[in-house]
Amino acid sequence: MSFVEIKKLVKSFGPEVAVAGIDLSVEQGEFVTLLGPSGCGKTTTLRCIAGLEHPDSGDIQIEGDYVTSVSNEVFLTPEERNLGMVFQSYAVWPHMTVFDNVAYGLRIRRETRAAIKEKTTKALDLVGLGHLAERYATKLSGGQRQRVALARAIVYNPKVVLFDEPLSNLDAKLREHMRIELTRLQHDVGITSIYVTHDQTEALVMSDRVVVMDKGVIQQIGDPESIYAEPTNAFVANFIGVANLMEGKLLGHDGELTDLEIPLGDGRAPIRLRATGAEGAPVGAKIILSIRPEDILLHLEKPAEAMNLIEGEVIDTVYLGNFLDCQVQVGPHEVGVQIDHFEELDTGQKVYLSFTPDHGLCLTE
Amino acid sequence: MATDTAAPQIDVAPPRGWRTWFTQENIITTIVGLIVAVAVIVPLIALVINSFLVLDDLGFDTEWGLQNYREVFQGRVIRKALINTAIISTGCTILATLLGVSLAWINARTNCPFREKLEPFNLIPFFLSPFVGAIAWHNLASPKVGLLNNMAKSIFGISFPLFNVNNLWGVIWVTGIFFAPLVYLFVVGSLRRMDPSLEDSARTTGAGLFRTTMTITLPLVTPAILSGAIIVFVTTAGEFGVPFKLSAPFGWETLTTQIFTKAVGDDANHYLGAAMSMVVGVVTAFFIWVQHRIIAPRSYTTVTGKGFRPNLIDLGGWKWLAFTYNMLYVCVAVFLPIICLFFVSLHKIWSGRIIWSELTFWNYQKVLFFWWPESIQAATNGIINSFILAFGGASIAMVVAIIVSYMIHRTKGFGARLLDFLSVIPIGFPGIVLAMGVLVTYIRTPIYATLWILLLGYITRFFPYGQRNISSIMMAVSEELDQSSRMAGASWLTTLRRITIPLLKPGIFAGWILLFVIFLRELSISIILYSAGTETLSVGVYYLSNFENEPMTSALSIAQTVALLICIVIFRKVAGKEALTA
Numbered sequence: 001m002s003f004v005e006i007k008k009l010v011k012s013f014g015p016e017v018a019v020a021g022i023d024l025s026v027e028q029g030e031f032v033t034l035l036g037p038s039g040c041g042k043t044t045t046l047r048c049i050a051g052l053e054h055p056d057s058g059d060i061q062i063e064g065d066y067v068t069s070v071s072n073e074v075f076l077t078p079e080e081r082n083l084g085m086v087f088q089s090y091a092v093w094p095h096m097t098v099f100d101n102v103a104y105g106l107r108i109r110r111e112t113r114a115a116i117k118e119k120t121t122k123a124l125d126l127v128g129l130g131h132l133a134e135r136y137a138t139k140l141s142g143g144q145r146q147r148v149a150l151a152r153a154i155v156y157n158p159k160v161v162l163f164d165e166p167l168s169n170l171d172a173k174l175r176e177h178m179r180i181e182l183t184r185l186q187h188d189v190g191i192t193s194i195y196v197t198h199d200q201t202e203a204l205v206m207s208d209r210v211v212v213m214d215k216g217v218i219q220q221i222g223d224p225e226s227i228y229a230e231p232t233n234a235f236v237a238n239f240i241g242v243a244n245l246m247e248g249k250l251l252g253h254d255g256e257l258t259d260l261e262i263p264l265g266d267g268r269a270p271i272r273l274r275a276t277g278a279e280g281a282p283v284g285a286k287i288i289l290s291i292r293p294e295d296i297l298l299h300l301e302k303p304a305e306a307m308n309l310i311e312g313e314v315i316d317t318v319y320l321g322n323f324l325d326c327q328v329q330v331g332p333h334e335v336g337v338q339i340d341h342f343e344e345l346d347t348g349q350k351v352y353l354s355f356t357p358d359h360g361l362c363l364t365e
Numbered sequence: 366m367a368t369d370t371a372a373p374q375i376d377v378a379p380p381r382g383w384r385t386w387f388t389q390e391n392i393i394t395t396i397v398g399l400i401v402a403v404a405v406i407v408p409l410i411a412l413v414i415n416s417f418l419v420l421d422d423l424g425f426d427t428e429w430g431l432q433n434y435r436e437v438f439q440g441r442v443i444r445k446a447l448i449n450t451a452i453i454s455t456g457c458t459i460l461a462t463l464l465g466v467s468l469a470w471i472n473a474r475t476n477c478p479f480r481e482k483l484e485p486f487n488l489i490p491f492f493l494s495p496f497v498g499a500i501a502w503h504n505l506a507s508p509k510v511g512l513l514n515n516m517a518k519s520i521f522g523i524s525f526p527l528f529n530v531n532n533l534w535g536v537i538w539v540t541g542i543f544f545a546p547l548v549y550l551f552v553v554g555s556l557r558r559m560d561p562s563l564e565d566s567a568r569t570t571g572a573g574l575f576r577t578t579m580t581i582t583l584p585l586v587t588p589a590i591l592s593g594a595i596i597v598f599v600t601t602a603g604e605f606g607v608p609f610k611l612s613a614p615f616g617w618e619t620l621t622t623q624i625f626t627k628a629v630g631d632d633a634n635h636y637l638g639a640a641m642s643m644v645v646g647v648v649t650a651f652f653i654w655v656q657h658r659i660i661a662p663r664s665y666t667t668v669t670g671k672g673f674r675p676n677l678i679d680l681g682g683w684k685w686l687a688f689t690y691n692m693l694y695v696c697v698a699v700f701l702p703i704i705c706l707f708f709v710s711l712h713k714i715w716s717g718r719i720i721w722s723e724l725t726f727w728n729y730q731k732v733l734f735f736w737w738p739e740s741i742q743a744a745t746n747g748i749i750n751s752f753i754l755a756f757g758g759a760s761i762a763m764v765v766a767i768i769v770s771y772m773i774h775r776t777k778g779f780g781a782r783l784l785d786f787l788s789v790i791p792i793g794f795p796g797i798v799l800a801m802g803v804l805v806t807y808i809r810t811p812i813y814a815t816l817w818i819l820l821l822g823y824i825t826r827f828f829p830y831g832q833r834n835i836s837s838i839m840m841a842v843s844e845e846l847d848q849s850s851r852m853a854g855a856s857w858l859t860t861l862r863r864i865t866i867p868l869l870k871p872g873i874f875a876g877w878i879l880l881f882v883i884f885l886r887e888l889s890i891s892i893i894l895y896s897a898g899t900e901t902l903s904v905g906v907y908y909l910s911n912f913e914n915e916p917m918t919s920a921l922s923i924a925q926t927v928a929l930l931i932c933i934v935i936f937r938k939v940a941g942k943e944a945l946t947a
Contacts, residue, residue: 094868
């Protein structure tokens with residue numbers, strides 16, 4: 001039995017199914033991220049855990065106790081669950097000082113005056129706001145409010161802290177900073193965390209495990225490396241980083257490697273390529289080849305020998321500071337390539353692309 | 366080329382956990398919701414039922430029939446009252462709209478001098494009692510005792526009465542100047558919140574100032590003007606005090622004065638009164654429905670709009686004309702009536718002219734000194750009762766308003782929609798109509814002839830005003846502030862007490878004072894529901910006007926006006942300048 005167990009969770013709003021039967025377990029001390037585009041059901045899942053939504057069916061257990069069980073008619077109110085939550089809007093109460101905001105949960109729990117003082121001060125120091133304790137929340141910057149919300153959520157040592165896109169209202173630089181700080185804090189405090197975001201970088205940098213969701217269903221669960229390197233389907237491959245996806249046909253297996261062909265249409269011969277993945281799929285099956293832009297090599301002249309050579313025409317190049325983003329037309333496909341050697345590329349220029357088989361991943365539907 | 370992963374279709378079993386339903390939140394909101402539903406709906410149903418009961422000639426038994434409605438539309442007296450009501454409402458709407466729009470434009474969009482100083486005075490009539498306004502104008506401009514007429518006579522030697530307000534024109538005049546702020550409030554907000562680039566665009570395409578005002582500015586505020594006009598029309602149709610004082614004694618009855626005679630008095634006939642109330646109520650409810658569903662949604666300026674700095678128009682030399690116009694309005698609507706009442710109240714007998722040697726505060730002793738045996742009971746009772754009702758009523762109504770707003774904005778489902786609907790209904794029915802419903806509902810219960818029935822009538826009719834004050838703030842406050850408190854371990858009630866209510870405090874206080882003001886001057890509900898011992902301030906004024914004399918009436922009117930003016934000052938301190946113009 002895991003620390004948090006979600007079984008067959010379903011929640012719909014009218015005719016719209018937001019969460020369509022989710023199973024998820026989270027271990028104690030783990031940092032798990034629910035990642036997906038807006039409307040994928042990640043926030044609804046989080047709010048069901050919080051007790052802010054009544055699911056239509058399914059069970060949620062925390063530390064072995066049911067907090068929600070539709071079949072057993074169990075539903076603990078949010079305040080009975082002993083969780084902490086950081087909201088997207090921070091939700092720092094404007095009519096209280098920073099100290100009162102953070103101390104609120106302790107006062108509700110009727111802790112002694114001394115304990116309240118000590119724990120609140122400690123939590124504020126932890127987020128680096130000790131010097132602002134007496135200030136009113138309206139006088140704080142976005143980043144500071146975020147820290148107050150964080151301190152408020154962890155101060156009474158809840159079983160789980162829930163994060164609902166807490167960094168999405170911050171500007172890019174501050175977001176990066178807070179991301180690092182949050183990770184450090186989570187490791188120091190060791191509190192079980194469930195984090196919702198649509199930002200894949202955030203998910204990959206911070207989490208022990210990432211849960212990719214779409215259309216109310218879990219698409220893949222895994223640690224950040226495996227989610228990035230071994231997406232199990234086209235949605236995950238596309239959503240995590242920018243992947244080039246091309247539809248093709250499986251030709252056969254050769255040990256670890258997979259042979260495939262990508263049709264180019266217009267009577268042109270299909271290109272034959274070698275990649276990995278799709279181990280179980282039969283010959284002739286429809287597959288999707290996923291290659292990340294940074295894994296593709298671009299050649300101006302046809303190289304003497306190269307694996308998986310593809311011919312194409314430059315459509316567009318965009319200078320992005322530390323690299324160049326180049327779009328190459330290959331038959332009906334537009335292939336994105338990231339290059340860090342700055343050649344002069346003209347639109348319409350003929351170029352050659354190549355990649356090693358271990359960078360190409362075949363996905364079945 | 367991402368392939369779609371279809372969401373599996375799941376048959377969702379309906380939620381079964383009824384035992385999990387019993388939470389603080391559900392229990393309290395359901396109880397309050399049910400009370401509101403009963404309080405609002407039952408009187409209206411009773412009104413419908415009673416309107417179809419016909420009293421027989423002996424006045425003891427009733428039978429079902431349409432005779433009451435036949436009487437309303439065909440009976441000579443009531444049909445004439447119906448026509449008079451239509452004339453007054455139309456006339457007042459035109460006058461109030463002209464005044465309200467022009468004053469709003471002058472104050473919001475021109476460089477009229479002293480406009481910041483004048484603006485609050487433009488709004489004062491909104492808070493005062495139109496009934497008292499009618500009493501004042503009766504003393505200013507009735508043919509015999511009118512101060513203005515007598516001054517015209519003694520200064521210019523004009524022998525015939527220059528003014529006469531004892532007719533429909535007088536009613537239109539007084540209601541018009543008193544309800545102009547309603548239009549003003551609707552329009553001034555729209556004018557201030559308008560994006561100035563809309564007008565700038567017109568100017569850059571070559572339209573002149575006048576043309577821009579006519580083709581861009583005014584059309585943009587048309588929905589606001591229409592909303593204000595409809596509210597004025599409905600308010601006038603339900604206005605009792607003004608026609609009762611000015612025109613009814615001279616043969617110009619309206620539906621409201623007729624309803625009054627059927628509710629109390631010797632030839633009381635509640636069933637006929639109910640039928641008349643139905644006619645008024647159906648018309649006003651229809652207009653309010655039109656305003657809510659058709660006009661308000663078409664408003665071009667939104668409440669959530671940014672704080673624009675509107676374009677100000679330089680009137681040049683005309684600005685002094687605008688200033689004079691504004692001053693004139695404030696004079697006839699505020700200063701003249703109050704000054705006149707004050708002088709009348711200082712005489713033992715009012716003969717239409719100020720007699721400096723005979724000024725006395727004796728009238729004030731008669732109507733205010735409740736400990737004095739010779740004081741007039743109806744007046745002194747009225748003062749005490751009105752303060753009890755205003756204090757208790759405003760407090761209870763705001764509690765109801767908070768819970769109702771909470772349900773509308775923080776819960777989903779049928780209950781929220783029902784309450785949203787229920788809190789519009791009372792606005793659609795004039796006080797006198799709703800009071801008639803309350804009367805026929807509770808006349809056989811112990812609360813009849815007590816202050817409780819008045820309290821019930823007040824709250825039922827006016828809690829939506831408080832609810833709107835709360836709702837506008839609640840919409841601006843993030844729901845996550847409440848939810849964080851729940852997550853931190855606070856119960857629903859604790860959250861309400863420590864987070865929700867403190868955040869709503871400005872709205873609660875502003876709403877409370879607004880209701881306090883409304884209850885302190887309330888006439889048309891009180892006049893139907895009061896009985897000996899439960900008079901209110903306005904009923905006291907009515908009593909003095911009917912059974913005593915003008916000076917005593919004026920004294921109590923001045924007392925009421927002073928109390929209301931104090932409330933206005935507090936209201937402006939608490940709610941700020943923009944509070945009413947939302």
